[in-house]
Amino acid sequence: MMMSTRNIWREEVAEASQAPTLIPPQPRNVGDTGLNFLFQVELLTKVLFMRGQLRLVEIADHLKLSIGVLEPLLAFLRTERLCEVSRSSGTDTSTSYTLTDLGRLRAEDFLQKSQYAGPAPVSLEDYIRQIQQQSVSNMVVTHDDIVKAFEGIVVKENILKQFGAAMNSGRAIFVYGPAGSGKSFISEHLVGLLSGDVAVPYAVVVDEAIIQVFDPLVHRPVPQTEANISLDGKRACDPRWVRCHRPVVTTGGELTLPMLDLDFDTSTRFYQAPPQVKANNGLLIIDDLGRQLTPVLSLLNRWIVPLDRHVDYLALHTGKKFMVPFDVIVVFSTNMKPQDLADEAFLRRLGYKIYVGALEEQDYRNIARQVCTEMDVPFSEDGLDYLLQELHHKEGRPLFACIPRDIIGQVRDIARYSNKPPEMTPEFLDWAWSNYFARDYEKPT
Numbered sequence: 145m146m147m148s149t150r151n152i153w154r155e156e157v158a159e160a161s162q163a164p165t166l167i168p169p170q171p172r173n174v175g176d177t178g179l180n181f182l183f184q185v186e187l188l189t190k191v192l193f194m195r196g197q198l199r200l201v202e203i204a205d206h207l208k209l210s211i212g213v214l215e216p217l218l219a220f221l222r223t224e225r226l227c228e229v230s231r232s233s234g235t236d237t238s239t240s241y242t243l244t245d246l247g248r249l250r251a252e253d254f255l256q257k258s259q260y261a262g263p264a265p266v267s268l269e270d271y272i273r274q275i276q277q278q279s280v281s282n283m284v285v286t287h288d289d290i291v292k293a294f295e296g297i298v299v300k301e302n303i304l305k306q307f308g309a310a311m312n313s314g315r316a317i318f319v320y321g322p323a324g325s326g327k328s329f330i331s332e333h334l335v336g337l338l339s340g341d342v343a344v345p346y347a348v349v350v351d352e353a354i355i356q357v358f359d360p361l362v363h364r365p366v367p368q369t370e371a372n373i374s375l376d377g378k379r380a381c382d383p384r385w386v387r388c389h390r391p392v393v394t395t396g397g398e399l400t401l402p403m404l405d406l407d408f409d410t411s412t413r414f415y416q417a418p419p420q421v422k423a424n425n426g427l428l429i430i431d432d433l434g435r436q437l438t439p440v441l442s443l444l445n446r447w448i449v450p451l452d453r454h455v456d457y458l459a460l461h462t463g464k465k466f467m468v469p470f471d472v473i474v475v476f477s478t479n480m481k482p483q484d485l486a487d488e489a490f491l492r493r494l495g496y497k498i499y500v501g502a503l504e505e506q507d508y509r510n511i512a513r514q515v516c517t518e519m520d521v522p523f524s525e526d527g528l529d530y531l532l533q534e535l536h537h538k539e540g541r542p543l544f545a546c547i548p549r550d551i552i553g554q555v556r557d558i559a560r561y562s563n564k565p566p567e568m569t570p571e572f573l574d575w576a577w578s579n580y581f582a583r584d585y586e587k588p589t
């Protein structure tokens with residue numbers, strides 16, 4: 145009976161992860177937006193100042209707000225003599241609006257507070273609710289998903305099983321092993337295991353401070369279809385949200401502690417969301433952990449609360465602190481030993497510790513064959529035997545996944561330079577090998 149119930153639960157979760165993203169319905173009036181009335185007036189005034197005369201439909205398209213929301217805002221501006229109707233045709237949607245001299249003066253004051261004049265933001269409460277609804281924990285990864293995502297890629301079966309289980313956990317994954325073993329390559333292919341789409345807001349407002357969340361370099365919008373349905377299934381979707389594939393953010397040695405906080409631009413006076421917020425409901429890959437200029441212990445301490453409680457705490461430059469969801473599968477990838485990076489208290493918070501080491505000889509051979517096909521280098525069993533026996537074994541070099549691609553790539557390069565056909569000959573392999581590994585110049589060759 146327990147097995148039956150568990151299978152039903154997994155089927156329900158799988159269906160939920162494949163279901164269309166449920167986006168909040170379009171606000172019908174100012175109150176539905178979750179935003180302060182005067183805040184919306186200021187944003188509208190800035191848009192008219194920055195873009196000049198606009199038709200009602202153009203304002204609606206720019207601010208991602210419905211006509212029903214905009215009409216009372218424009219009526220307020222006209223009552224206060226901040227804008228005027230410049231031209232009107234037979235329909236209200238063709239009416240054009242422009243700021244008066246008083247309106248332009250008021251807009252300049254508003255721009256001193258913040259120069260943000262993009263799509264209307266969503267409230268922090270609505271953002272939290274949406275992140276929880278489309279949580280990454282809703283995903284289910286099966287053996288078939290792993291096979292599909294890693295098709296044609298040589299990886300040990302037990303390692304793939306570990307990654308599949310780890311993705312189902314929704315917890316952080318710690319990938320470690322020697323340089324060149326393929327950790328980063330495997331981590332990047334976890335993208336293929338992300339299922340379902342998510343709604344990402346253009347921006348979020350906190351105490352009238354605007355935080356830009358949608359990033360075209362991170363978020364990949366999904367083509368608009370009928371599947372883009374609203375929460376109540378009756379109204380059109382709120383266009384302040386963009387339906388996207390689950391996000392993936394990758395960062396490496398450039399990561400610093402300030403990057404994990406809100407980025408306040410003193411000239412524009414609004415914020416950019418940190419990488420962990422942009423990665424919400426998706427994957428955050430921290431590559432080359434231990435190579436950052438910031439001490440690794442400081443970075444890891446910054447992650448303790450988010451990893452343990454699935455919430456993060458951010459602060460505005462005014463000192464205002466607030467909570468945001470931390471709904472991210474974090475993948476830490478490092479060449480260093482776990483014990484050299486963190487204590488047991490931190491390692492305990494990492495759901496899975498996955499070691500990626502040297503290859504078996506057969507796996508090495510399979511990768512070499514694949515690389516030769518990709519690079520149009522004729523594969524040679526004798527050449528590969530020479531690479532293994534005369535170079536790897538005699539020098540005691542482990543069989544790391546990166547070596548076949550790099551060595552055969554250099555064989556191709558020298559063949560082009562020499563105007564000869566690329567071949568896995570001892571001459572070319574010796575030349576590539578001597579270039580690839582750094583030598584101790586104090587020792588005789």
